[in-house]
Amino acid sequence: MSRILVFVATDGGRIRRASLEVLSQAREQARDLGLAVDAVVLSDDPDSHVDAIAAYGPDRILTVQHGAFAQHRNQPVLAALAHVIKETGPRVVLMASTEAAKDVLGALAVRSGAAAIPDVASFEIKGDSVSALRPVMAAKQLARTTSDASTVLVSVRSGSYEAVPESGETSVEPIAFSYDDSDPAMVLREILTAGGDAVDLNEARVVVAAGRGVKDQEGKALVEELAGLFGGAIGASRAVVELGLFPATTQIGQTGKVVSPELYFAVGISGAIQHVAGMSNSRVIVAINKDADAPIFQYATYGLVGDLYKILPPLIAGLKAAKAG
Numbered sequence: 001m002s003r004i005l006v007f008v009a010t011d012g013g014r015i016r017r018a019s020l021e022v023l024s025q026a027r028e029q030a031r032d033l034g035l036a037v038d039a040v041v042l043s044d045d046p047d048s049h050v051d052a053i054a055a056y057g058p059d060r061i062l063t064v065q066h067g068a069f070a071q072h073r074n075q076p077v078l079a080a081l082a083h084v085i086k087e088t089g090p091r092v093v094l095m096a097s098t099e100a101a102k103d104v105l106g107a108l109a110v111r112s113g114a115a116a117i118p119d120v121a122s123f124e125i126k127g128d129s130v131s132a133l134r135p136v137m138a139a140k141q142l143a144r145t146t147s148d149a150s151t152v153l154v155s156v157r158s159g160s161y162e163a164v165p166e167s168g169e170t171s172v173e174p175i176a177f178s179y180d181d182s183d184p185a186m187v188l189r190e191i192l193t194a195g196g197d198a199v200d201l202n203e204a205r206v207v208v209a210a211g212r213g214v215k216d217q218e219g220k221a222l223v224e225e226l227a228g229l230f231g232g233a234i235g236a237s238r239a240v241v242e243l244g245l246f247p248a249t250t251q252i253g254q255t256g257k258v259v260s261p262e263l264y265f266a267v268g269i270s271g272a273i274q275h276v277a278g279m280s281n282s283r284v285i286v287a288i289n290k291d292a293d294a295p296i297f298q299y300a301t302y303g304l305v306g307d308l309y310k311i312l313p314p315l316i317a318g319l320k321a322a323k324a325g
């Protein structure tokens with residue numbers, strides 16, 4: 001039986017939510033096509049992830065154990081994925097479009113003699129081909145890319161699909177993998193995370209993003225309070241990053257991060273195409289802007305026209321009251 005292989009990425013001992021979204025969608029398409037779904041996890045302790053992956057119903061979980069996976073490094077991940085592809089011969093290899101996936105996808109395609117379709121918003125596995133829609137030209141257009149290569153690698157933007165748990169029969173198979181890590185080409189000395197305990201923008205279900213309309217510390221505090229109420233992450237437009245009010249790590253857009261949360265607040269953001277490129281895949285977009293003609297309203301699910309300094313305080317108070325009640 002032909003197989004789909006889903007790479008389940010982990011980060012700091014946790015499974016990336018976007019990987020479970022991809023796994024759910026793989027399972028759904030596999031069912032219609034009569035394909036089997038394998039999920040592969042690379043970890044220094046893969047068994048600790050098995051239950052969480054099994055909850056999303058793959059037919060098999062392939063575990064690859066090695067100390068080199070304690071933190072992401074391209075070379076061991078590349079070697080392990082190439083090895084698993086060689087061993088299991090999947091037709092399609094799917095992964096979430098994480099920073100780590102972006103690092104290895106091209107090299108993995110070359111090493112495995114496969115085609116690669118990176119960073120797609122949707123994909124469809126057909127009888128003898130894989131077809132995907134990719135945002136291009138700063139997400140202004142969607143380009144359809146189709147490959148009929150015998151193995152196709154696809155990385156999928158987070159938030160493109162729902163992660164839906166499903167119970168079923170799942171077997172677990174450890175894959176033997178040897179890797180000489182004694183003379184690494186790259187040594188990871190330290191991971192510097194800006195923002196300390198701040199919620200990771202890539203994983204957040206709610207993002208509150210500030211634009212140039214947020215002019216001062218008072219506005220910044222309102223944005224932070226709103227994000228805190230949702231347990232969400234803080235984002236920013238390039239304009240407000242350049243003003244120095246928010247760190248560069250929060251920038252969303254063409255030259256910043258691409259996010260696709262369930263809920264995105266655009267606070268005082270005009271909706272320039274370079275910003276929209278980073279957030280248009282969000283499920284629900286709430287725009288707050290005093291200019292009723294601001295382009296952001298073309299993308300918004302809900303629009304609040306008015307001064308953010310007047311809109312946010314009662315919104316925050318209402319949310320607090322609803323939480324307390």
Ligand SMILES: Cc1cc2nc3c(=O)[nH]c(=O)nc-3n(C[C@H](O)[C@H](O)[C@H](O)COP(=O)(O)OP(=O)(O)OC[C@H]3O[C@@H](n4cnc5c(N)ncnc54)[C@H](O)[C@@H]3O)c2cc1C
Nearest residue numbers: 211212213237238239253254255256268270274275290308
């Ligand atoms: C090559 C290139 C790459 C770029 N990459 C990025 C990128 O990655 N990310 C990005 O964001 N931008 C990027 N830009 C910049 C982009 O073109 C815009 O300049 C930027 O997104 C504008 O940010 P903004 O919406 O915060 O500011 P503005 O366009 O100045 O909009 C501010 C908005 O706030 C509203 N406002 C003002 N005061 C209030 C108030 N009190 N209450 C409510 N609303 C208010 C205004 O009506 C206005 O709509 C890039 C540009 C280039 C050329």
